[in-house]
Amino acid sequence: xxxxxxxxxxxxxxxxxxxxxxxxxxxxxxxxxxxxxxxxxxxxxxxxxxxxxxxxxxxxxxxxxxxxxxxxxxxxxxxxxxxxxxxxxxxxxxxxxxxxxxxxxxxxxxxxxxx
Amino acid sequence: xxxxxxxxxxxxxxxxxxxxxxxxxxxxxxxxxxxxxxxxxxxxxxxxxxxxxxxxxxxxxxxxxxxxxxxxxxxxxxxxxxxxxxxxxxxxxxxxxxxxxxxxxxxxxxxxxxx
Numbered sequence: 001x002x003x004x005x006x007x008x009x010x011x012x013x014x015x016x017x018x019x020x021x022x023x024x025x026x027x028x029x030x031x032x033x034x035x036x037x038x039x040x041x042x043x044x045x046x047x048x049x050x051x052x053x054x055x056x057x058x059x060x061x062x063x064x065x066x067x068x069x070x071x072x073x074x075x076x077x078x079x080x081x082x083x084x085x086x087x088x089x090x091x092x093x094x095x096x097x098x099x100x101x102x103x104x105x106x107x108x109x110x111x112x113x114x115x
Numbered sequence: 116x117x118x119x120x121x122x123x124x125x126x127x128x129x130x131x132x133x134x135x136x137x138x139x140x141x142x143x144x145x146x147x148x149x150x151x152x153x154x155x156x157x158x159x160x161x162x163x164x165x166x167x168x169x170x171x172x173x174x175x176x177x178x179x180x181x182x183x184x185x186x187x188x189x190x191x192x193x194x195x196x197x198x199x200x201x202x203x204x205x206x207x208x209x210x211x212x213x214x215x216x217x218x219x220x221x222x223x224x225x226x227x228x229x230x
Contacts, residue, residue: 042224094217095215100170103148103160108158
């Protein structure tokens with residue numbers, strides 16, 4: 001089964017600083033990778049996804065992620081953090097083990113943005 | 116923009132009672148999912164549903180759980196006899212095609228508290 005590992009359960013950055021949230025995957029086949037964001041008391045919202053079309057994926061709210069096969073990584077970045085980016089971020093991998101899509105999530109990283 | 120809705124937003128029940136969590140997926144989607152998130156833990160896959168059948172289920176989804184699409188719009192998760200450890204946030208999701216590249220759209224969740 002495929003899996004993702006998120007390094008760092010909590011990350012703090014200053015407003016305007018670079019955001020880097022780490023995700024590594026484990027997969028025997030080319031993975032399909034996603035980043036979701038969860039704002040307090042809300043559901044999961046898709047930020048971006050990698051479907052093998054391009055290694056650098058741009059998402060909503062200025063986020064992007066780069067798929068690096070050699071490092072088995074799919075880290076999420078944003079050049080300049082905004083207060084509204086404070087949320088929990090989940091990396092996820094999608095597979096079809098029995099012919100139907102199954103998404104497996106990482107443990108999540110809570111992003112704190114300090115004014 | 117179409118969205119997945121869930122009711123109720125919060126359900127409190129006594130241990131041993133039956134609960135039904137309700138979801139209205141996006142109208143033209145064909146694949147439906149339930150996930151749960153125990154407080155402080157990661158989002159876990161429970162079950163996927165397509166063509167009025169369970170297509171995939173996790174080890175968590177035991178005989179106490181069942182899913183149903185009683186009409187053309189609702190998708191429900193029933194827990195027959197709730198246990199304390201069933202306390203969690205339950206998310207419903209839907210997708211159009213079920214392919215690994217497909218985006219699953221999540222509802223806002225139902226927080227289930229078992230006393």
